[in-house]
Amino acid sequence: MTDYALLAGQLFNGVSVASILLLAALGLALSFGLMRVINMAHGEMLMVGGYLSFLTYRLAPARLGFGLALIAAFVGAAAFGALLELVLIRRLYGRPLDTLLATWGVSLALQQAARSIFGAIGVEVTAPKWLAGSFTVKGGLMAGFNLPYVRLFIIALAVFVLGGVWLFIQRTRLGLYVRAVHQDREMAEALGVNTGLVDLVIFALGTGVAGLAGSVLAFIAPVTPTVGQSYIVYAFLVVILGGLGSLLGTLLAAAVVGLFSAGAQIFTSVSFADVLLLMFVIGFIQFRPSGIFAARGRALEEG
Amino acid sequence: MLTLERVGAAYGLSRVLSEISLSVGRGELVTLLGRNGAGKSTLLRTIAGLHPAAAGRVIFAGADITGLVPYERARRGIGYVPQGRGIFPHLTVRENLRLGLAARFGRGEGRNARLPDHVFDLFPVLARLSERKGGLLSGGEQQQLAIARALATKPALLLLDEPTEGLQPSIVQDIQAALKRIRRELNVAMLLVEQYLDFAWSVADRFYVIQRGSMATEGNTRERAADTVAHLLSV
Ligand SMILES: Nc1ncnc2c1ncn2[C@@H]1O[C@H](COP(=O)(O)OP(=O)(O)OP(=O)(O)O)[C@@H](O)[C@H]1O
Ligand SMILES: [Mg+2]
Numbered sequence A: 001m002t003d004y005a006l007l008a009g010q011l012f013n014g015v016s017v018a019s020i021l022l023l024a025a026l027g028l029a030l031s032f033g034l035m036r037v038i039n040m041a042h043g044e045m046l047m048v049g050g051y052l053s054f055l056t057y058r059l060a061p062a063r064l065g066f067g068l069a070l071i072a073a074f075v076g077a078a079a080f081g082a083l084l085e086l087v088l089i090r091r092l093y094g095r096p097l098d099t100l101l102a103t104w105g106v107s108l109a110l111q112q113a114a115r116s117i118f119g120a121i122g123v124e125v126t127a128p129k130w131l132a133g134s135f136t137v138k139g140g141l142m143a144g145f146n147l148p149y150v151r152l153f154i155i156a157l158a159v160f161v162l163g164g165v166w167l168f169i170q171r172t173r174l175g176l177y178v179r180a181v182h183q184d185r186e187m188a189e190a191l192g193v194n195t196g197l198v199d200l201v202i203f204a205l206g207t208g209v210a211g212l213a214g215s216v217l218a219f220i221a222p223v224t225p226t227v228g229q230s231y232i233v234y235a236f237l238v239v240i241l242g243g244l245g246s247l248l249g250t251l252l253a254a255a256v257v258g259l260f261s262a263g264a265q266i267f268t269s270v271s272f273a274d275v276l277l278l279m280f281v282i283g284f285i286q287f288r289p290s291g292i293f294a295a296r297g298r299a300l301e302e303g
Numbered sequence B: 001m002l003t004l005e006r007v008g009a010a011y012g013l014s015r016v017l018s019e020i021s022l023s024v025g026r027g028e029l030v031t032l033l034g035r036n037g038a039g040k041s042t043l044l045r046t047i048a049g050l051h052p053a054a055a056g057r058v059i060f061a062g063a064d065i066t067g068l069v070p071y072e073r074a075r076r077g078i079g080y081v082p083q084g085r086g087i088f089p090h091l092t093v094r095e096n097l098r099l100g101l102a103a104r105f106g107r108g109e110g111r112n113a114r115l116p117d118h119v120f121d122l123f124p125v126l127a128r129l130s131e132r133k134g135g136l137l138s139g140g141e142q143q144q145l146a147i148a149r150a151l152a153t154k155p156a157l158l159l160l161d162e163p164t165e166g167l168q169p170s171i172v173q174d175i176q177a178a179l180k181r182i183r184r185e186l187n188v189a190m191l192l193v194e195q196y197l198d199f200a201w202s203v204a205d206r207f208y209v210i211q212r213g214s215m216a217t218e219g220n221t222r223e224r225a226a227d228t229v230a231h232l233l234s235v
Helices: A003-035 A042-059 A062-087 A096-118 A149-171 A173-183 A185-190 A195-220 A227-242 A247-267 A270-287 B040-048 B070-076 B093-099 B102-106 B117-122 B124-128 B139-152 B169-186 B197-203 B227-233
Strands: A134-136 A146-148 B002-011 B014-024 B029-033 B055-060 B078-081 B157-161 B189-193 B206-211 B214-220
Touching (some): A003 A149, A003 A195, A003 A227, A003 A247, A042 A062, A042 A195, A062 A195, A149 A195, A173 A185, A173 A195, A173 B093, A185 A195, A227 A247, A247 A270, B002 B040, B014 B029, B014 B040, B014 B189, B014 B206, B014 B214, B029 B040, B029 B197, B029 B227, B040 B070, B040 B189, B070 B078, B070 B102, B078 B139, B093 B139, B117 B124, B117 B139, B124 B139, B139 B169, B169 B189, B169 B197, B197 B227, B206 B227, B214 B227
Parallel strands (some): B029 B189, B029 B206, B078 B157, B157 B189
Antiparallel strands (some): B002 B014
16 A cells, blocks of 8 residues: 555545534534534434434345435434424523533433443444445555445535535525524514424434434444444534534534544544644634634525 | 503513503504603514513404414514514525515415515515625615515514614605505504604604603694604603
């Protein structure tokens, strides 16, 4: 393997990690942008998506398993998010600290539930055959550069989801309501927009996308009760860096965080790469406290 | 159309309105006057459901709506034009207007809900600006957009909070003409909060004056001259 191939491989890994981070962070960014709510149980939506995929593979016929697993992860996590919003978050509206604490409780409860049901050790999901292979560059400068199909698929999925969410917000009537609520909740409500429903839809959409992230994450790492925890910290970093509530900012920040940690890992250990990443984020928000794009007003508009 | 029965409102512990009773008949234009801080905006917000009534009842079209949330009131036919206009700055004029249809979708008009022609007829300037972002409009254009957007909800009652605030005289005249036409041609009842007596007298049938949160006087604009209430408004 040439040095170039090593570098390119690490870059590619970075992009695929960034894709998962993007999916994980999207919901956080959306629900904070719209509702000013921080959901500490968001990471567990990845976990829920992962386990739902695992179950679907077990139960569904092999040919359908893949598609069904994605759908189950999205729908299951979205339904869970909807329930969470209706039962808890809605009732704590305007009490950010209580929301933080309550959702943290949900997060712990979900982890423990997963431990009781599936055991503390992770469960494995094997990707279908057509995703299992990889593409390797044979000769030349990049000889040995290896592109696993699973990671290519993850990148494609992230692009697809981001595009879908963008179209939803920019082109649909409900999306127009979302933007209006984002800009002036009171005025939107006074014009007849059921803002509670808009909140619910966005929250469920965000957790559903996190479920999708959990589903594809299961292809590259075992699903464990704490899988959400290991990604959610990065997802929060992405949201902070990107500017709360901004789609474009979230995209860029996910790319930065994913590439940064992958890049740093070439030169140092994983944990030191994390230290560098944190220092970078802290440094960055000294200069742009509200992220790459400021949250208020513009965020959902710029894409 | 609208009846308030001894409505009270407060911000936390500080009482802002007490024992306010008033009524607006079908197709009637009623003006609400009072000094700065008298509680006019708070009263309109209470009618729109944006501020809770601490006491009393709000009755609209024969039903007690005191407990309803704002979007339900909008769907029943209450249109609201706030002080400061409440334009969505990053939505285009067209999108701002489309939001006015939200109430009618909620009324089950579904895909057939369209912007009524009279919206552009009353405010021709909006047709020209339809792709411009609301935040980039001038104050006068924003005010016209805010009224047009409220009309798009097909209201039976329009709540207007100081629509002439900060506008040049020619725009004030345009708005005056528009209000008269809305009343005459669309038969929409209006509750208009105003600072300018002349303007209020030129369009309104009846008036109410509130003073420090209580009803001070009321009457008919054709029976009482504007001067008779001027002392209640001057500082
Ligand atoms: N959000 C708030 N919190 C606390 N007090 C408020 C709030 N909004 C208004 N008030 C107070 O309530 C009183 C009535 O305010 P309101 O805005 O209804 O007056 P107004 O008659 O509309 O005045 P203006 O002519 O200046 O618009 C004022 O004393 C004001 O300071
Ligand atoms: Mg006011």
